[in-house]
Amino acid sequence: MANTNSGGARRGIYILVLAIMVLLPISVTAYKLYVLDYPLAGLIPAPSYNVEVSMQVDGHGEDINIHTYLPKTDSRQSVDNEQNSSGAFTAEIKSDPLNREVSWKAENVRGQQGILYAYAVRARHVRFNIPADLTIPDSYPAALASYLVAEPGIQKDDPQIEAALRRIVPAEKPAILDAVTRIHRHLQDNLANRNFSGYTDALTALKLGEASCNGKSRLFVAMARKLNIPARLVGGLVMQQGSKRTSHQWVEAYISGHWVPFDTINDHFAEIPANYLTLYYGDLVLFKHTANVNFQYFFNVTKQLVPQRDAEAALSQSALNITNLYAFFERVGISQNLLKILLMLPLGALVTVVFRNVIGLETFGTFLPALIASAARETGLLWGVIGFLVIILVSAVVRRALDWLQLLHSPKMAIMLTTVVIVMMVMTVGGVQLGLFELAHMTLFPIAILAITAERVALMEAEQGALKVAHITFMTLIVIAACYAVMDSLFMQSLVLAFPELLLVAIALNLWLGKWIGIRVMEFLRFRRLILGSREMDVKT
Amino acid sequence: MRSLREFLSLLSGTHERAATVLAMNRRNLHYIYTRNERRHFPLADDKLLAKEVLVAAGVRMPETYRTYSYFYQLRNLEQDLDANHDFVIKPAQGSGGNGIIVIVGRSGRDWLGISGKIYTAYDLQKHISDIIFGVYSFDLGDRAIIESRITQHAEMEELSPLGLADVRVIMCDDFPVMSMTRVPTRQSDGKANLHQGALGVAIDIPTGVTTHARFLGQPIDRHPDSGIPLIGRTLPFWPEILELAQRAARAVPLKYLGVDISVSPDGPQLLEINVRPGLEIQNVNERGMLPILQAMTMKETSQDE
Numbered sequence: 001m002a003n004t005n006s007g008g009a010r011r012g013i014y015i016l017v018l019a020i021m022v023l024l025p026i027s028v029t030a031y032k033l034y035v036l037d038y039p040l041a042g043l044i045p046a047p048s049y050n051v052e053v054s055m056q057v058d059g060h061g062e063d064i065n066i067h068t069y070l071p072k073t074d075s076r077q078s079v080d081n082e083q084n085s086s087g088a089f090t091a092e093i094k095s096d097p098l099n100r101e102v103s104w105k106a107e108n109v110r111g112q113q114g115i116l117y118a119y120a121v122r123a124r125h126v127r128f129n130i131p132a133d134l135t136i137p138d139s140y141p142a143a144l145a146s147y148l149v150a151e152p153g154i155q156k157d158d159p160q161i162e163a164a165l166r167r168i169v170p171a172e173k174p175a176i177l178d179a180v181t182r183i184h185r186h187l188q189d190n191l192a193n194r195n196f197s198g199y200t201d202a203l204t205a206l207k208l209g210e211a212s213c214n215g216k217s218r219l220f221v222a223m224a225r226k227l228n229i230p231a232r233l234v235g236g237l238v239m240q241q242g243s244k245r246t247s248h249q250w251v252e253a254y255i256s257g258h259w260v261p262f263d264t265i266n267d268h269f270a271e272i273p274a275n276y277l278t279l280y281y282g283d284l285v286l287f288k289h290t291a292n293v294n295f296q297y298f299f300n301v302t303k304q305l306v307p308q309r310d311a312e313a314a315l316s317q318s319a320l321n322i323t324n325l326y327a328f329f330e331r332v333g334i335s336q337n338l339l340k341i342l343l344m345l346p347l348g349a350l351v352t353v354v355f356r357n358v359i360g361l362e363t364f365g366t367f368l369p370a371l372i373a374s375a376a377r378e379t380g381l382l383w384g385v386i387g388f389l390v391i392i393l394v395s396a397v398v399r400r401a402l403d404w405l406q407l408l409h410s411p412k413m414a415i416m417l418t419t420v421v422i423v424m425m426v427m428t429v430g431g432v433q434l435g436l437f438e439l440a441h442m443t444l445f446p447i448a449i450l451a452i453t454a455e456r457v458a459l460m461e462a463e464q465g466a467l468k469v470a471h472i473t474f475m476t477l478i479v480i481a482a483c484y485a486v487m488d489s490l491f492m493q494s495l496v497l498a499f500p501e502l503l504l505v506a507i508a509l510n511l512w513l514g515k516w517i518g519i520r521v522m523e524f525l526r527f528r529r530l531i532l533g534s535r536e537m538d539v540k541t
Numbered sequence: 542m543r544s545l546r547e548f549l550s551l552l553s554g555t556h557e558r559a560a561t562v563l564a565m566n567r568r569n570l571h572y573i574y575t576r577n578e579r580r581h582f583p584l585a586d587d588k589l590l591a592k593e594v595l596v597a598a599g600v601r602m603p604e605t606y607r608t609y610s611y612f613y614q615l616r617n618l619e620q621d622l623d624a625n626h627d628f629v630i631k632p633a634q635g636s637g638g639n640g641i642i643v644i645v646g647r648s649g650r651d652w653l654g655i656s657g658k659i660y661t662a663y664d665l666q667k668h669i670s671d672i673i674f675g676v677y678s679f680d681l682g683d684r685a686i687i688e689s690r691i692t693q694h695a696e697m698e699e700l701s702p703l704g705l706a707d708v709r710v711i712m713c714d715d716f717p718v719m720s721m722t723r724v725p726t727r728q729s730d731g732k733a734n735l736h737q738g739a740l741g742v743a744i745d746i747p748t749g750v751t752t753h754a755r756f757l758g759q760p761i762d763r764h765p766d767s768g769i770p771l772i773g774r775t776l777p778f779w780p781e782i783l784e785l786a787q788r789a790a791r792a793v794p795l796k797y798l799g800v801d802i803s804v805s806p807d808g809p810q811l812l813e814i815n816v817r818p819g820l821e822i823q824n825v826n827e828r829g830m831l832p833i834l835q836a837m838t839m840k841e842t843s844q845d846e
Binding site: 357360406408409516517518520523526527529530 | 562829
């Protein structure tokens with residue numbers, strides 16, 4: 001029979017495709033692991049920080065200049081994905097061997113204007129071992145001369161600083177380790193930390209016996225320079241999840257060919273943590289701006305984990321290389337983040353399929369849970385779920401009101417869509433006003449799908465009652481949470497980013513699930529009397 | 542060729558309630574997808590299209606008085622509707638009984654719905670516009686059907702005093718697999734929908750006798766509103782119902798079907814066919830339908846070889 005033949009051919013092709021979807025990705029992965037020697041340890045993700053510098057001015061018709069420093073990529077930190085959204089302001093970036101400066105300029109500025117500069121940072125923790133017998137050299141290359149002189153805030157030749165230094169480091173010819181240890185310990189232990197943001201020069205810090213980071217750092221540099229150890233101030237940011245205004249300063253001393261970091265506020269001796277971002281070197285001011293413009297700024301830092309750089313670099317020679325894939329996307333201006341969302345979406349879909357076809361939960365829409373979960377990556381699960389519920393609730397109420405007005409279908413749907421957009425805008429603005437910046441990312445929600453879902457919610461509420469709606473909403477939330485857990489899993493993210501061919505395995509799993517005829521868990525409950533009842537009968541007979 | 546009688550005797554044989562529930566995945570994969578080609582789905586989803594094919598094959602269905610496809614056709618709605626005393630308005634592509642209005646007579650210039658609700662000419666015009674616009678069809682547009690209202694056979698009226706009961710027969714490869722009648726209750730608001738609180742009453746296919754009943758997920762033996770016994774009743778015109786179901790199944794290229802029939806005083810009439818019939822019928826019958834389906838397929842295979 002022709003029908004049987006085509007059935008046989010279909011099964012053959014099914015098995016063939018399934019085999020390809022399993023074997024191909026496994027061989028590509030094996031090739032990467034064994035031939036290209038892809039480091040598996042590279043799968044353990046490294047922290048990356050998204051830093052947003054948000055600035056605001058109030059213009060009264062004047063020309064406004066704003067000036068600050070941008071981080072540079074060096075051996076310790078790497079900076080990428082830079083984005084400048086400066087509205088009316090034009091940005092000009094200048095780079096010298098030490099620092100990268102940016103100036104934003106605009107003419108005739110009126111009203112409140114904002115500038116947002118964002119970048120992603122990956123940095124390493126670095127620690128130096130200073131040999132105990134290393135002595136202070138008598139002379140240095142000429143290029144280091146500027147790191148040994150007195151500066152307005154670094155009064156290295158002041159008698160009081162000199163006298164204090166004699167007490168702290170009494171030896172006539174101290175070893176470098178001994179000298180910097182004594183200075184570091186004295187500043188750390190004997191000078192109280194003061195958390196104020198004003199400028200403190202080295203002498204004032206010494207006199208007061210207390211200082212914030214910049215005072216302590218200037219005193220450190222002054223003392224080091226006095227001992228003929230080249231030293232410099234470093235301005236930067238301690239990257240922690242959240243919003244902050246305070247920047248940080250620490251110092252570096254030039255020891256045996258290396259710039260060795262010291263932080264006498266947070267007690268980092270010859271080391272620097274991975275969340276320190278270097279913005280500039282020297283005794284400089286981080287922000288300079290035209291006067292009387294009510295300049296405001298804050299840093300907004302979000303931490304995320306990304307695959308390790310060296311692991312990516314290890315594959316850079318291969319045509320299968322994921323970093324090449326990044327490059328393709330970046331060439332057309334699509335961010336890594338979006339790429340990551342794209343790559344994780346199939347996993348979310350797979351999770352949804354398992355919940356629907358194996359567990360048997362009813363959800364709104366087939367892939368709405370996966371889409372909401374991917375949007376919730378930006379807002380966090382809690383705010384994502386709250387946002388989802390508010391949008392659905394408000395638009396379902398609106399839909400009922402529209403029902404009462406008796407409108408035709410398409411215009412009604414257009415109003416629903418508009419409602420979803422407005423609710424999202426209100427939540428975004430409200431979120432910013434209340435300082436809930438996570439809420440501001442709600443705009444990534446799939447608007448059209450939400451409008452359709454709201455329509456379906458209202459329809460279902462009218463036809464099958466609020467209980468049914470509550471039930472399916474609850475099920476949908478469970479599946480959203482499950483999708484989120486998988487899609488937000490750093491291990492899964494690194495795995496898919498490193499081995500994108502594994503998406504074919506997701507297809508294979510779906511092919512298998514597509515032929516799975518088992519009873520869903522919820523159906524087992526639904527028909528339990530039929531299924532278990534018969535077993536009881538068997539036992540009795 | 543197996544006769545219906547032959548098949549019924551096979552069914553009346555002992556069937557254990559083995560762990561043999563037909564579940565969603567298997568239903569879709571082994572019965573719906575393999576027996577109902579996607580291109581034939583519109584036949585079941587569009588009641589007008591189905592009616593055309595079924596009536597041509599000699600299947601008795603409610604008489605179509607009129608159909609509306611365009612808004613301009615509604616201009617003379619009042620005069621159009623004057624032609625009939627009672628009628629039913631339904632969307633051609635509706636589902637779950639939504640969008641259906643049953644008119645039982647006039648109330649002055651207005652119309653009287655079966656639930657006692659009064660419909661003005663504007664109400665009906667608005668409703669038909671909604672249908673044409675696709676409000677009940679999840680589609681871009683639809684057609685509205687005005688057809689004759691079915692009155693129930695006296696025995697069905699006794700069983701189902703709160704509304705029109707329908708008899709659902711699951712047909713696989715043109716043979717009946719399982720059956721029940723769905724009886725509206727106060728809870729279901731006159732709708733014959735199990736999930737909304739209608740009664741499900743199982744019917745033994747060989748005899749047409751009711752065997753079990755279920756209400757809101759629980760076994761029950763009396764009508765929750767009228768109190769009449771539900772078990773042991775013989776459905777009127779049962780052989781004719783099965784014959785009608787088989788005739789309908791043979792008339793369409795869909796080989797796994799839910800056939801919905803109502804029983805009027807002069808015999809059964811087909812209401813609609815459904816390509817994705819639900820699974821709750823197994824709970825109503827208190828047995829799974831997989832053994833029956835498998836017995837049928839096995840027989841088929843052995844005959845082929």
